[in-house]
Amino acid sequence: MKKKVHNNLSVDCVIFGFENNQLHVMLTKRELVDPKDPGKIILSDYTLQGQHIYIGENLYDAATRILKEKTGLSNIYLEQFHTFGSADRLLREKDQVWLKATFPDISPQVISVAYFSLVDSSLVKPDKKHPETGWFPINDLPDLGFDHPRIINIALEYLRKKILREPIGFELLPEKFTITQLQNLYDSILGINLDKRNFRKKVSQMKFVIPLDEKQQKVPHKPARVHIFSWDVYKKTKEEKPTISL
Amino acid sequence: MKKKVHNNLSVDCVIFGFENNQLHVMLTKRELVDPKDPGKIILSDYTLQGQHIYIGENLYDAATRILKEKTGLSNIYLEQFHTFGSADRLLREKDQVWLKATFPDISPQVISVAYFSLVDSSLVKPDKKHPETGWFPINDLPDLGFDHPRIINIALEYLRKKILREPIGFELLPEKFTITQLQNLYDSILGINLDKRNFRKKVSQMKFVIPLDEKQQKVPHKPARVHIFSWDVYKKTKEEKPTISL
DNA sequence: TTGCATAGTGTTAAAGTAACACTATGCAAA
DNA sequence: TTTGCATAGTGTTACTTTAACACTATGCAA
Numbered sequence: 133m134k135k136k137v138h139n140n141l142s143v144d145c146v147i148f149g150f151e152n153n154q155l156h157v158m159l160t161k162r163e164l165v166d167p168k169d170p171g172k173i174i175l176s177d178y179t180l181q182g183q184h185i186y187i188g189e190n191l192y193d194a195a196t197r198i199l200k201e202k203t204g205l206s207n208i209y210l211e212q213f214h215t216f217g218s219a220d221r222l223l224r225e226k227d228q229v230w231l232k233a234t235f236p237d238i239s240p241q242v243i244s245v246a247y248f249s250l251v252d253s254s255l256v257k258p259d260k261k262h263p264e265t266g267w268f269p270i271n272d273l274p275d276l277g278f279d280h281p282r283i284i285n286i287a288l289e290y291l292r293k294k295i296l297r298e299p300i301g302f303e304l305l306p307e308k309f310t311i312t313q314l315q316n317l318y319d320s321i322l323g324i325n326l327d328k329r330n331f332r333k334k335v336s337q338m339k340f341v342i343p344l345d346e347k348q349q350k351v352p353h354k355p356a357r358v359h360i361f362s363w364d365v366y367k368k369t370k371e372e373k374p375t376i377s378l
Numbered sequence: 379m380k381k382k383v384h385n386n387l388s389v390d391c392v393i394f395g396f397e398n399n400q401l402h403v404m405l406t407k408r409e410l411v412d413p414k415d416p417g418k419i420i421l422s423d424y425t426l427q428g429q430h431i432y433i434g435e436n437l438y439d440a441a442t443r444i445l446k447e448k449t450g451l452s453n454i455y456l457e458q459f460h461t462f463g464s465a466d467r468l469l470r471e472k473d474q475v476w477l478k479a480t481f482p483d484i485s486p487q488v489i490s491v492a493y494f495s496l497v498d499s500s501l502v503k504p505d506k507k508h509p510e511t512g513w514f515p516i517n518d519l520p521d522l523g524f525d526h527p528r529i530i531n532i533a534l535e536y537l538r539k540k541i542l543r544e545p546i547g548f549e550l551l552p553e554k555f556t557i558t559q560l561q562n563l564y565d566s567i568l569g570i571n572l573d574k575r576n577f578r579k580k581v582s583q584m585k586f587v588i589p590l591d592e593k594q595q596k597v598p599h600k601p602a603r604v605h606i607f608s609w610d611v612y613k614k615t616k617e618e619k620p621t622i623s624l
Numbered sequence: 625t626t627g628c629a630t631a632g633t634g635t636t637a638a639a640g641t642a643a644c645a646c647t648a649t650g651c652a653a654a
Numbered sequence: 655t656t657t658g659c660a661t662a663g664t665g666t667t668a669c670t671t672t673a674a675c676a677c678t679a680t681g682c683a684a
Contacts, residue, residue: 140384141489188487191463215461215491217437241434243387243489245461292620299624312662322620329664330642338624353660354649370624374538374568375672378545378584378616558631575633576673599629600680621641 137184140239143194144182144246146287149253150304153316154269157284161264162277164230175226177275180283182244195247202265204257209250209303213290217243221279248287250303295321299340302361310348310356311335340366383430386485389440390428390492392533395499396550399562400515403530407510408523410476421472423521426529428490441493448511450503455496455549459536463489467525494533496549541567548607556594556602557581586612
């Protein structure tokens with residue numbers, strides 16, 4: 133039995149990961165072969181992970197479902213950040229060709245609710261079911277379908293703002309991480325180079341970044357101490373003094 | 379000719395205004411009269427300003443249209459902040475009664491894209507066409523329909539965060555305002571009491587809050603100097619040094 | 625003329641930020 | 655075993671920002 137979908141509503145997920153000291157996005161290949169000549173590829177580019185919403189399905193559940201399907205992960209950081217609904221967002225020639233071939237009864241205007249997700253990319257196993265899905269560095273994206281360049285840009289802006297105020301960067305790192313890894317994360321997402329000593333001083337004042345009695349293994353240099361992030365400690369210790377800074 | 383709408387998609391606007399040193403929301407009365415007994419009112423409460431989206435209409439245009447209809451204003455501050463799509467958001471008994479009577483062919487699940495808007499309430503004229511629409515203080519809201527209490531709460535959270543970082547509070551004040559009015563605005567939205575001298579010192583350092591050679595008129599006490607806000611100056615002078623503050 | 629209501633003004637201690645360079649450690653290669 | 659290499663880890667200081675605090679000034683109305 134096939135579930136019924138809203139044919140004018142979809143969820144798109146911008147899934148961020150961090151590898152080689154660079155922020156990456158997960159993309160899926162979209163390819164269309166000429167029906168008359170199966171050797172000929174009419175269209176080949178990449179898109180975000182998106183699906184239509186089932187009738188009766190909560191938005192957040194739809195996003196969770198898509199994530200689970202594409203990464204195998206549950207319980208990961210996921211947040212709605214914007215909804216895209218320009219009347220012309222699917223009207224580019226190549227997107228229309230693809231939609232007509234793949235989704236004949238889609239609505240001419242599809243509103244897409246976009247979520248962004250932060251994952252520890254080392255936990256995402258290359259999926260047999262989705263071999264065409266992979267990580268792409270944010271600074272070197274391939275050709276993208278639909279309005280996905282815009283969606284990614286807005287997700288990135290949102291991430292850059294949010295990472296300054298809330299401890300979400302940890303979601304991109306393994307459970308155990310070093311302070312240098314953390315700094316690399318901030319440096320690369322923000323496109324700046326923070327001062328190493330000031331950064332470490334600041335982090336060591338954060339009670340929710342907890343040093344372990346454990347060091348890196350198998351590195352060809354002085355091994356660094358590893359830390360974990362505790363959301364519980366964060367919640368308990370964060371202070372709520374609003375400061376106006378325009 | 380009637381325009382076709384997406385029957386599973388709507389836009390709701392949380393319109394904020396500032397009066398009597400209190401943040402207000404604009405609400406519209408929703409009333410249902412018993413068809414068998416026109417003297418009997420079955421349902422009476424309030425809702426946000428919302429409408430279905432026309433097919434082919436951009437989301438932002440739909441929000442703009444609603445605002446124009448309800449307030450008479452254009453070119454006002456308007457921003458999408460969240461999309462609400464729980465499967466059960468319209469399923470409360472009273473809402474179902476109302477929907478069946480008013481919108482017989484509505485979809486059982488309606489996704490609503492919510493915008494929040496900041497207006498100078500002194501410019502909103504009591505509208506003959508919508509006499510049932512008015513301002514309600516955020517701390518003393520009447521009975522509300524649908525999931526609108528939740529939508530208003532999330533709008534308010536969003537506003538509280540945003541007003542600390544971006545100069546949007548001015549949108550709620552008349553073009554010319556005094557520093558005391560501005561402080562009252564912050565105090566009341568944030569629910570705190572900022573120090574008067576520190577606040578004035580901070581504001582006087584903001585180049586985009588420009589003092590005029592003009593004083594308040596017709597006040598029964600020492601008249602205050604009036605100021606204007608310049609978005610242009612703001613854009614030119616704002617600095618973009620990110621600071622991490624978790 | 626007085627009272628009232630609100631406008632407007634400065635100083636100081638404390639905290640936070642930014643700028644800056646060297647030593648320590650563990651492994652690997654010679 | 656020694657040396658080099660790569661990265662870890664550490665403090666001080668000047669400067670800036672914030673927080674706490676109370677009195678005088680002005681314009682109108684009674």
